[in-house]
Amino acid sequence: MSEVNGVSKNMTRIAVDAMGGDFAPREIVYGAVLAARDLGISIQLVGPPEIIQKELQRHKIDGLAIAIIPASQVVSMDEKPSRAIVKKKDSSIIVTTRQVSSHAADGMVAAGSTGAAAVAAQIELGRIANVSRSAIACSMPTSTDSPALLIDVGANAECDPHQLLQFGQMGSLVYTALYHIKRPRVGILNLGSEETKGTDLVREAYKLMQSRSDLNFIGFVEGRDFPMGKVDVVVTDGFVGNVALKTAEGIAKMIKLMLKQELLASWPGKIGATIARGSFDRVEKRTNYAQYGGALLVGVKGVCVIAHGGSTHTAIKNAIRVAADMADAKIVEKIEKTFSLATAGSGVS
Amino acid sequence: MSEVNGVSKNMTRIAVDAMGGDFAPREIVYGAVLAARDLGISIQLVGPPEIIQKELQRHKIDGLAIAIIPASQVVSMDEKPSRAIVKKKDSSIIVTTRQVSSHAADGMVAAGSTGAAAVAAQIELGRIANVSRSAIACSMPTSTDSPALLIDVGANAECDPHQLLQFGQMGSLVYTALYHIKRPRVGILNLGSEETKGTDLVREAYKLMQSRSDLNFIGFVEGRDFPMGKVDVVVTDGFVGNVALKTAEGIAKMIKLMLKQELLASWPGKIGATIARGSFDRVEKRTNYAQYGGALLVGVKGVCVIAHGGSTHTAIKNAIRVAADMADAKIVEKIEKTFSLATAGSGVS
Numbered sequence: 001m002s003e004v005n006g007v008s009k010n011m012t013r014i015a016v017d018a019m020g021g022d023f024a025p026r027e028i029v030y031g032a033v034l035a036a037r038d039l040g041i042s043i044q045l046v047g048p049p050e051i052i053q054k055e056l057q058r059h060k061i062d063g064l065a066i067a068i069i070p071a072s073q074v075v076s077m078d079e080k081p082s083r084a085i086v087k088k089k090d091s092s093i094i095v096t097t098r099q100v101s102s103h104a105a106d107g108m109v110a111a112g113s114t115g116a117a118a119v120a121a122q123i124e125l126g127r128i129a130n131v132s133r134s135a136i137a138c139s140m141p142t143s144t145d146s147p148a149l150l151i152d153v154g155a156n157a158e159c160d161p162h163q164l165l166q167f168g169q170m171g172s173l174v175y176t177a178l179y180h181i182k183r184p185r186v187g188i189l190n191l192g193s194e195e196t197k198g199t200d201l202v203r204e205a206y207k208l209m210q211s212r213s214d215l216n217f218i219g220f221v222e223g224r225d226f227p228m229g230k231v232d233v234v235v236t237d238g239f240v241g242n243v244a245l246k247t248a249e250g251i252a253k254m255i256k257l258m259l260k261q262e263l264l265a266s267w268p269g270k271i272g273a274t275i276a277r278g279s280f281d282r283v284e285k286r287t288n289y290a291q292y293g294g295a296l297l298v299g300v301k302g303v304c305v306i307a308h309g310g311s312t313h314t315a316i317k318n319a320i321r322v323a324a325d326m327a328d329a330k331i332v333e334k335i336e337k338t339f340s341l342a343t344a345g346s347g348v349s
Numbered sequence: 350m351s352e353v354n355g356v357s358k359n360m361t362r363i364a365v366d367a368m369g370g371d372f373a374p375r376e377i378v379y380g381a382v383l384a385a386r387d388l389g390i391s392i393q394l395v396g397p398p399e400i401i402q403k404e405l406q407r408h409k410i411d412g413l414a415i416a417i418i419p420a421s422q423v424v425s426m427d428e429k430p431s432r433a434i435v436k437k438k439d440s441s442i443i444v445t446t447r448q449v450s451s452h453a454a455d456g457m458v459a460a461g462s463t464g465a466a467a468v469a470a471q472i473e474l475g476r477i478a479n480v481s482r483s484a485i486a487c488s489m490p491t492s493t494d495s496p497a498l499l500i501d502v503g504a505n506a507e508c509d510p511h512q513l514l515q516f517g518q519m520g521s522l523v524y525t526a527l528y529h530i531k532r533p534r535v536g537i538l539n540l541g542s543e544e545t546k547g548t549d550l551v552r553e554a555y556k557l558m559q560s561r562s563d564l565n566f567i568g569f570v571e572g573r574d575f576p577m578g579k580v581d582v583v584v585t586d587g588f589v590g591n592v593a594l595k596t597a598e599g600i601a602k603m604i605k606l607m608l609k610q611e612l613l614a615s616w617p618g619k620i621g622a623t624i625a626r627g628s629f630d631r632v633e634k635r636t637n638y639a640q641y642g643g644a645l646l647v648g649v650k651g652v653c654v655i656a657h658g659g660s661t662h663t664a665i666k667n668a669i670r671v672a673a674d675m676a677d678a679k680i681v682e683k684i685e686k687t688f689s690l691a692t693a694g695s696g697v698s
Contacts, residue, residue, distance in 0.1 A: 141603070143602075143603045143606045143607060143610075154540050157540060157546075157548050158548055190588075191503050191506060191587065191588055191591035191592065191595075196429075197506075198506055222591075222592075222595045223592045223593065223594065223596035223597075223598070223599055224596070224598050226599065227596070227599035227600045227602065227603035228599060228602065228603065239540055239547065239589065240589055242540035242541075242571075242572070243538060243540065243571075243572040243585075243589050243592065243593050244592050244596045246540075246571045246573040247572035247573070247575075247593045247600075248572075248596055248600045249573050250573030250574065250575065250576035250577060251576045251596070251597045251600040251601055251604075252600055252604060253492075253573070253577065254491065254576035254577065255600075255601060255604050255605075255632070255636060256604075257492045258635055258636065259608075259628070259629075259632050261492075262628040262629075262631045263625055265628065265631075266628060268624050268625055268626075268627060268628070269625045269627065269628035271621075271624050272620075272621040272623070272624035272626075272628070273621065273625055273628075275617050275624065276612055276617055276618045276620070276622055276625070277617075278615060278617060278618065279608070279611040279612045279614065279615060279617070279618035279621070279622075280608075280611075282611045282614075283607045286611075287607065
């Protein structure tokens with residue numbers, strides 16, 4: 001490890017894969033520098049040292065806690081995750097994960113291939129005892145001040161009811177850690193809100209969740225409920241969650257594109273848009289996924305934030321902030337405690 | 350049948366359930382009057398005659414082809430569809446459907462309970478030969494000029510691969526009839542675009558569709574692809590389709606709400622919004638589901654359009670237009686022909 005600057009004792013240490021993402025290494029390094037400077041986080045940038053060193057020269061980093069951790073290989077977006085992780089033992093994503101498993105870092109951030117990051121974290125960190133499946137939780141904007149947390153958004157295309165229950169429990173703990181709301185409202189995503197609707201999977205999960213005193217379970221919710229802020233934690237299998245997440249992204253992009261098209265199509269539109277620019281910027285900020293700091297892989301023995309492949313420096317900085325927040329909130333220990341209690345049978349009301 | 354006005358010979362005849370929907374009968378009757386007046390469609394309003402008569406008195410209907418078909422009962426939104434349909438033999442939804450099954454009407458429109466309308470149509474009209482399951486197809490706005498058609502958006506929570514193939518075939522025919530595009534691009538909704546991704550269901554459906562010469566199959570598509578206009582017909586099971594549809598609705602509503610909040614929060618916002626009002630109105634129009642005329646129940650032996658529960662007169666008028674267009678395009682006969690060929694084995698390349 002070539003320490004660039006000093007680290008003070010109580011700083012939270014986050015390992016960052018400098019080589020993952022569409023705009024790596026430039027935007028990753030830039031975001032990491034911002035996190036070190038603005039948030040006082042101790043950063044470990046993982047990748048080929050000469051490349052990272054070159055990028056760091058673009059910034060003023062005197063006095064910042066930024067270290068370089070060498071890794072010689074890179075997993076690209078088009079590699080099959082499971083194969084790449086096994087083959088490339090010295091890839092930046094594996095080395096980043098190892099920083100966490102060896103307790104050299106308190107958490108990690110990786111952009112780029114979600115699959116590769118999830119596989120690496122599952123192998124290197126391992127699952128928390130009694131957790132059936134790790135899942136990806138992602139915050140989404142709503143029309144209210146509180147985001148909604150979707151879990152799972154893609155780690156498990158197929159699930160069983162017990163796994164959905166666990167997603168609800170883990171999601172609830174993560175939501176509290178992220179947004180400081182004590183008993184977040186947990187709902188199961190379904191095609192209708194009536195108890196009788198949907199598949200066996202969601203109906204069985206409904207029964208399991210209904211009997212839990214550790215969950216503020218509000219029943220089935222529909223696709224239109226979470227953007228309106230009617231639920232905090234949205235439980236779903238990874239197939240449905242992924243479609244919901246990407247549909248939301250697509251529709252948000254579509255409406256912004258339509259607005260641009262229609263405003264630019266006339267003089268009143270252009271003038272009005274110029275005058276009201278501040279309002280548009282605030283909507284853009286509220287709906288920009290970069291603000292939410294990426295998705296969290298939950299259920300593994302370590303804090304692992306997976307940022308969007310298209311992450312720029314702001315998204316990376318926010319992802320590092322989320323990783324540090326989750327490490328400080330001791331989310332892994334909280335999930336471990338809940339699931340050890342659950343096994344002892346004391347979690348059921 | 351109490352004929353209010355005369356019907357000329359070649360007019361398309363659409364039966365409309367006057368009692369279904371949040372704003373029934375007022376908005377339904379209003380929309381039906383507009384369809385008769387502006388589109389020259391022969392309308393059959395189904396429900397208690399005195400109620401419909403009273404609503405009709407609010408409009409100038411001289412010379413319009415509007416008839417009243419008596420039905421004494423109404424199925425409400427909170428009744429279980431299957432039970433209500435069996436019990437209420439003289440309900441407006443059943444009588445509306447019977448107008449089509451008896452060939453007294455060329456198609457039907459019903460707002461209100463989607464489940465009740467689908468069950469009534471399945472029972473009264475019956476399925477087209479060789480169609481495994483009827484499905485609900487719904488048009489959605491995209492950033493381009495052509496909408497995307499999602500099929501199924503809720504009739505079948507669970508499907509098999511062969512049913513998805515049939516949804517693709519029926520959806521393709523419906524898309525051509527609706528938007529006059531000869532070989533619409535058909536994609537299967539999945540959590541990634543690679544062939545190896547997703548569940549057994551979508552991978553098997555992929556194999557089935559790949560071998561068809563009657564489909565312009567483009568492979569897997571993601572939730573963010575259809576709002577961007579990258580696919581015409583989006584094939585999915587009714588659970589995922591319903592979540593995608595409602596998420597899209599919810600996010601569109603959320604962004605419009607945010608825009609309103611932020612524009613009204615400052616003077617420049619208010620002034621800019623006033624000047625650019627025309628542009629906002631055009632975006633509103635492009636994203637307003639009322640423009641798309643509701644969803645189509647496909648696979649049954651008759652044209653059945655199910656309008657949004659919250660339909661106002663514009664949505665009803667457009668739903669009636671879609672029903673008439675589908676009847677004129679002989680969509681039922683086209684599906685019948687395709688599926689009789691498919692059985693004979695000549696549909697496979």
